Amino acid sequence: MAKTVVATAFGGPEVLTVLDEPVPAPGPGQVQVRLRAIGVNPYDYKSYSGAFGVDPAQLPVRPGIEGAGVVVAVGDDATGPTGPIAVGDEVIVNPGGRAYTELITVPADVTFTKPAGLPWEQAASLLSSGTTAVDALTTTRVSSGDTVLIHGAAGAVGTATVQLAIARGATVIGTARAANHDALRALGATPVEYGDGLLDRLRELAPNGVDAAIDTAGTDEAVDASLALVADRGRIVTIVAFGRAEQDGFRAIGGGDPDSVRIRREARLELVELAGRGGFEITVAKTFPLADAARAHAELQEQHPRGKFVLLP
Ligand SMILES: NC(=O)c1ccc[n+]([C@@H]2O[C@H](COP(=O)([O-])OP(=O)(O)OC[C@H]3O[C@@H](n4cnc5c(N)ncnc54)[C@H](OP(=O)(O)O)[C@@H]3O)[C@@H](O)[C@H]2O)c1
Incomplete structure (x- = not known):
């Protein structure tokens, strides 16, 4: 049995509860992992909010798409992208569901x-944001010499x-908001405050426009700025504003699109190796006990510190 956070109804974080649930033994090609840390993503609270429909057959929803821990059992032929997996191995898992356990x-x-x-907290938070970032950069064909505008640049993605x-x-x-500008400068980016007058501030920095724009904020202000500054709509992407993308003829990407599935799957191993070499770092803002997932979700939906939230079983 394992303590597992589930949503027993559609709604806000108050519908989350902790249950003792049985965990199946690993079959062929499977492994069982005792999680040490679990990454928290906005997708997790959206998964039971009703944003993706309210079909009662989907209940209970078991949120959680990524984590890290120690292998405690393996089935036959348990070989992962990094090679054969054995009991005692320290691993990162990216199951796409049920990880709040x-x-x-x-x-x-x-x-x-x-x-x-x-560190466990960083390992648990690497793949969701990292693979989304690779997908956005690949879709907009960002390469050396380009100038790219990133909306919501201080967020996890x-x-x-x-x-x-x-x-x-x-x-x-x-x-980003002003409080996050030093952190963006430290990463090598030029920060700009969002809000009234955004386009004017951007035009001051990029009078001839930018080559590509990646939107992780989803506001009309962000979309309008991208449309005004990027000549080629094939080089604008959003991960949030799906309605505006359809209306204005640019790309919106999500984990369910066939192209995105392929790009994100192919990116995982390289991201893990890059993080191991210190070439890519996740900032962890705050940790919560697993049983406090509802509090983590409530805080994540408000203005919150820069970086990822992590649950500790
Ligand atoms: N489609 C996909 O495949 C996919 C994948 C992952 C995430 N997402 C979605 O992408 C969004 C971001 O995810 P995340 O994990 O990066 O969330 P996050 O860590 O909470 O970051 C959100 C960021 O949005 C910024 N922000 C807030 N209001 C803004 C505004 N008016 N203009 C510009 N930026 C603003 C905030 O910046 P400041 O802190 O500087 O205020 C914050 O850093 C979520 O909606 C998530 O569900 C989609």
């Missing part, structure tokens, strides 16, 4: 050896995108 059985192909020295864009040789302009 002490103990999880997952396919070996979403299980990666954790780089030695990478934004910070990952800034680091990976700079690693590709791009120049980054990133929007």
Whole structure:
């Protein structure tokens, strides 16, 4: 049995509860992992909010898409992208659901050896934001010499995108509230405050426009600025404003699109290795006990410190 956070109804964080649930033994090609840390993502609270529908057959919803821990059992042929997996291995898992738990059985192909020295909290928070960032940069074809505008640059996905864009040789302009500007400068980006007058401030920095824009904020202000500054709509992407993307003829990407599934799957191993070499870093803002997932979700939906929230079983 394992303490597991589930949503027993659709609604706000108050519908979360902790249950003792059985955990299946690993079958062929599976491993069982005792989680040491679990990454918290906005997708987790959206998964039971009703944003993706309110079909009662989906209840209870078991949130949680990423974590890190120690392998406690393996099935036959348990080989992951980083090689064969054995009991005692320290791993990162990216199962795409059910990760708000002490103990999880997952396919070996979403299980990666954790780089030695990478703290549990960072390891647990690496893949969701990191693979989304790679997808956004690949979709907008960002490469050396480009100037890219990143909306919400101090957020979890934004910070990952800034680091990976700079690693590709791009120049980054990133929007954030003023309190996050020093942190963005430290990553090598030029910060700009979002809010009234955003487009004027951006035009001062980039009078001839920018080559590409990546939106992690989803506001009309962000979308309008991207449309005004990027000549080629094929080089604008949002991960939030799906309605505006359809209306204005640019790309919105999500984990369910076939192209995104492929790009994100292919990116995972490289991101783990890059993080192990110190070439890509996740900032952890705050940790919560697993049983306080509802509090973490409530705080994440408000203005919150820069970086990821992490649950500790
Ligand atoms: N489609 C996908 O595949 C996908 C994947 C991952 C995430 N997402 C979505 O992407 C969004 C961001 O996720 P996240 O994990 O990065 O969240 P996060 O860590 O909470 O970051 C959100 C950021 O938005 C910024 N922000 C708030 N109001 C803004 C505004 N008016 N203009 C510009 N920026 C603003 C905040 O910046 P300041 O702190 O500087 O105020 C904050 O850093 C969420 O809606 C999430 O569900 C989508």
